[in-house]
Amino acid sequence: MIKVLIADDQHLVRGALAALLNLEEDIEVVAQCADGTEVAAALDATGAQVALLDVQMPRLDGLRTAQLLRESHPEVKILIVTTFDRPGYFRQAFEAGASGFLVKDSPPAELIAAVRRVHSGGKVVDPAMAILSVEASSNPLTEREREVLSLAATGAPVSQIAASVHLSAGTVRNHLSNAIGKTNTANRIEAARAAREMGWI
Structure with a gap:
C-alpha cells in the first residue's frame, strides 16, 4: 500500500x-x-x-x-x-x-x-x-538586483534592505527600479513575484 x-x-x-x-x-x-x-x-x-x-x-x-x-x-x-x-x-x-x-x-x-x-x-x-x-533560464537580473529583489519580496522597507546589503537607499531604489523594468511589472512586489515565477530569484 x-x-x-x-x-x-x-x-x-x-x-x-x-x-x-x-x-x-x-x-x-x-x-x-x-x-x-x-x-x-x-x-x-x-x-x-x-x-x-x-x-x-x-x-x-x-x-x-x-x-x-x-x-x-x-x-x-x-x-x-x-x-x-x-x-x-x-x-x-x-x-x-x-x-x-x-x-x-x-x-x-x-x-x-x-x-x-x-x-x-x-x-x-x-x-x-x-x-x-x-x-526561461536566461536571467536578465544582475546579482545585486536579485539580492535586493529577494529582500523586497519579504516586504522589507528600502532602509532595511540598504542596511542588509551595505548600500545606500538610493542605490537600492535604482536596483529595484531596474528589476521592475526588466520584469515588466508595476512595483517591487509584483517584480519579486514575477521573478520568482520565472526562477530568477
Whole structure:
C-alpha cells in the first residue's frame, strides 16, 4: 500500500484529491495538511511515503517544505501538484528535491500514475514544462538586483534592505527600479513575484 500525504490550503481540493486516490486499491491517503508547517509531524505520525504538495500555501509554501523535507525526511518522495504552471516553480521544485511536478488540471489517471511512479523511485516531468523551463533560464537580473529583489519580496522597507546589503537607499531604489523594468511589472512586489515565477530569484 502506498501511503500518501496531501498538503493544500484549499479544503475542497484536498478532499477531492484524497477521494480520487483512495479509490485505488494500492493507494491510501493517510494525512491531509492545510500548509507546510504541518507536514513533518504528519509524516512522523503516519509514515506516509509520498507527499503531494501545493506550491502556494500560507505560512510555509510547498517549495520551501520540499527543501526542508529533503533534510528531515529524505526517504519521502515529493510530488508538487499546483495550479501554477510556471517554469520557475518547475525548476525550483526539482532543485528542492521533488520527484515530480503536475498541474491540477492534469487528467486523474496522470496523477495516479505519477504517485505510483515517484513511489517506485521514478521522476514525473511534463515535457512542455521542461521546455518552458529551459527557455526561461536566461536571467536578465544582475546579482545585486536579485539580492535586493529577494529582500523586497519579504516586504522589507528600502532602509532595511540598504542596511542588509551595505548600500545606500538610493542605490537600492535604482536596483529595484531596474528589476521592475526588466520584469515588466508595476512595483517591487509584483517584480519579486514575477521573478520568482520565472526562477530568477
